[in-house]
Amino acid sequence: MLDGPVVGVLSPFAGGVYYGALLAGISAAAARAGSRTIVVQTLDAAASITVNGGTPTFDAPVAWDHIAGFVVLADAVTGSYVERVRAAGKPVVLLGHDDGRADLPAVLADNAAGIREAVAHLIAHGHRRIAFTGNIVVSDVAERYQAYRETLLAHGIAPDPALFLPAADNLESGIAWATAEALRDGPPAPAIVAATDRNAIGVMRALAAARLRCPDDYVLTGFDDIEVAAFQEPGLASVRQMLGEMAAEAVGLLLRAVSGQEVPPGRHRVPTSFVPRGSCGCADVPAQPSGERDRLAERVAVLLPPDSFRTADDLEVLRRAVTAVRAVVGTAAAGRRPDLDPAAEALMRLYELRPQPESLRVLSRAVQEYTQGLELSDDGAGRRVDICVQDLILATARLHHRAQFGERWRLRSTISAHYELSMALLYERRSDPSDLSWLAATPAGGGAVGLWTADRQLRVPPGWQRHPGPPIGPAVLSVSQFPPAGLIASAEPAETVFVVPAKVNTSDRGLLAVVDVVDSRVEDGRELVNQCAALFTVALDLREQEERLRQAALSDTLTGLPNRAAFVETLEGAARTPGRRFGVLFLDLDGFKQVNDTLGHAVGDALLVHVAERIRRSLRSGDVAARLGGDEFVVFLDDVTAQPQLDEIAERLRATIAAPFHLAGRMVRVGVSIGATTRDDLDTADEILSAADAAMYRVKAGSR
Incomplete structure (x- = not known):
């Protein structure tokens, strides 16, 4: 039952690889606490994906009447907007940044610890000349740069100013220093620490264009461990941020503050961990812990969140996976035919806690090493166990391939949805975009639109719902009352209410609210709900332009009478x-x-x-x-x-x-x-x- 205080989120984007992971974590943590989540996108629907320092043009109190408090993501709003929120009596927790403020609770990744581990790892490989690239205007990147310098000094290496390579932004495009002319004599240093994975991927692309190969000609590490990092060639070594754990911590702090409990201001750090891969010169499979107490459980436990963030559900997934593997191995050793499906499914549940390419290899190696340490009665039992392990790994791989097929099907459905949206909004010119019937082409559960009136109220036509329920609208609402309460109440525990400005360039139509799940598998700013708002705005512009042209074609230009x-x-x-x-x-x-x-x-x-x-x-x-x-x-x-x-x-x-x-x-x-x-x-x-x-x-x- 979602009857708790509504959690508000201010974010530059309504999804994406980085922001989407945080939003998904916030929504899940809020649902576990019995609360719904409203995500307010502060950038326009068609805004550039590069943003620094907040959105100065966003100043509307969107959904304030519904929201009990806000989690504010990096670069979402300016400091003055945050002060307005606090003046309205709504608690604020910063997530992923602190903007140098000590008066607010801020949940941050342990940037310094992660960078220290990455730099120390490169030094252990024998590197003494290590460059750093990033946009240190951003507060967390500045922390990472400072930790890089301190780690060099701690190992007796004086930081070389020439090895600081400033990036224009945190994306692949920020690596403007990596030009063909600059790389003519080779990489700037044999080892490079990038402030973000996207910066690191930009480095890899630029150096590959100069025919420099990683790790043969240079080694490289990133930060964030985004999904595509493990799929680079070679795999990108990175510092893993526990984004889901950070989100859960922020929601916990916010709900404590909403309930009137004391929440200390300042930084609340969440651990990070360095993940070695091929780009730093290591094998792509992380090292396994050793020990005799419970070898199998210890080896696969690396896929769980850190100790302080492990839930009872996480531990239950681990227990079931270990128990299932032991059961099938014991059955095979005894000479009976084991049922592999339950064990394979249990291993897949464990994999889904950390769905990275190396996770399957971790599981496979852990099961193999576990069976190699068993004391079996005879050679026949050993052969049966070996066959069982091979079959179990194959069964798990088949489940993984089935999940990948589901992901490919999702991508096909997304492409189809974009096509149907374009046709419905841009081609079917006789339809009224404001009726939101076109949302049926998307996975959304419901939607409402607020169109600006002359006095900056929002005219809300009847809303759209996928399933029967109490009608939503029509109404005239203030900005703080939008989205309609009925739309918020219709959101299921797995769903989030998104509010995105229906604004493209100078065309500002109002606000679009959509009930859907967070999309964290696309680029920031390219999620479907954002595209819906952009296409909706363009569709209204086209209808208006066509009406003006029609009126011009049917009017006498001199008298203004019909022609x-x-x-x-x-x-x-x-x-x-x-x-x-x-x-x-x-x-x-x-x-x-x-x-x-x-x-x-x-x-x-x-x-x-x-x-x-x-x-x-x-x-x-x-x-x-x-x-x-x-x-x-x-x-x-x-x-x-x-x-x-x-x-x-x-x-x-x-x-x-x-x-x-x-x-x-x-x-x-x-x-x-x-x-x-x-x-x-x-x-x-x-x-x-x-x-x-x-x-x-x-x-x-x-x-x-």
Whole structure:
């Protein structure tokens, strides 16, 4: 039951490899505590993925009425926004940064310990010249750089300023120093410590372009241990941040503060660990602990979170895996046929706690080493156990391949969803994007949109839900009331409520709220909910542009009245309605040519504008006036059934137009000939218009 205080998160992005991992951890920890999570993305839907120092343009109190307190991620908002949150009485916990503030609790990875371990590892390999690359404007990177310097000094190595290689950002693109010219004489140092894995991957790409191979020509370490690090060639050695554990710690601190408990300010450190791989010159499989107490459990326990963050569920997964392996090995040793499926599934559950490529190798080696240490009765038992181990490893690999197939299917579904979204929002121009029916193409469970009103409120059309439930909206809400309470209540324990600005460049439409699961398997800023907000904004822009173009195509540019095409469209619509009664007046100005010839075209144009305005003011609601061209006008009169009515309206128009006009300091008069017709038995717009035209010429001929 999710009835606890709502946890708010301020994040530059609603998902992604780094931010998504933190958001997933926050959402899971909040759900375990009985709370829902609202993630507010502070960058625009189509913003660049490079951000430093917060989002100064984000200042709206989004969802403040629902949220009890905030976890604030790095580069989400400025310090002044944080102060506004605190002034509103909402506790704040910083996650992944502290911005140099000692007055707030901040959960951080132990940056210094991780870098010390990485640098010491390179020194143990015999390296004395070790470079550092990163963007030290960012506080956690500055910590890592300081730890790098201190570790060198502790080992009697003076830091060389020439070996600090500043990066423009924390991404692959930040490695601007790695140019072909700079690498002409080889790598800047035989060992390089990168502040982030993305920086490290940028280094590997740049040096590979210069035909420098890792680890033959240089060795390299990163930081973060993002999923793609292990898939590099060679595998990227990295410092592993326990992002899930950091998120859980931040949620715990926040909920304590919300409940009124004392939460000390300052840094709350979460351990990091160095993961050696091929890029630092080591084998890609981490070393295993030794010991005789419980060899199997000790070896596979490296896949669990650190001791201080291990949950009862984690320990139960470990216990079941160890028990299952022992059971099948014992069954095989006794000469009976073991059932491998439960053991393989138990090992897969253990693998899923740390789903890295080396984790499968850890499991395989642990099982092999465990059986090698067993005292078996005879050679036959040994052979049976060896066969059992091989079959168990193969069964686990098959489950892993099945999971990989599921991931490939997810990617196919994501591509399909993007296609269907594009078609629904950008191609199906007759649909209204605000009805959110297009969300059916995504995995989302529900959604609501708030569109800005003139006074900066949010007009909320009816929301969309995948499953039946209480209706959401329509309503007009303040920013602090959005998203609607009904949408928040509809979120299941595994789901998160995301709020993303529907803003692309200068087009600011409002806010989009979506109930979905966190996507941490794509690049930051490229998750589906972000794309939904961007495409939704573009779709509204396109609809508006098309309407402007349509109005321009159907309007007379001089008078602003509908033009011939628009009038014919109106007339055709009326003519298609059986039994509808209406009339048409055809107006032709008398004396307009003389005004044009004597006073000039500018005065003539001004006269047409004034005539159009007099016609417009003379009409009833539902009537339509249009300019056909030159000095000809037409009027559609709705619900007119008799000629006397037409004559009365025509006479009123004639008198109105005949009144003098004051133009360019002159008094100008024109007359008008008006032909009238009712629908009668005429079937088409052309026939009706021709009849009115003919009636006008009869009037004009009679007046001559």
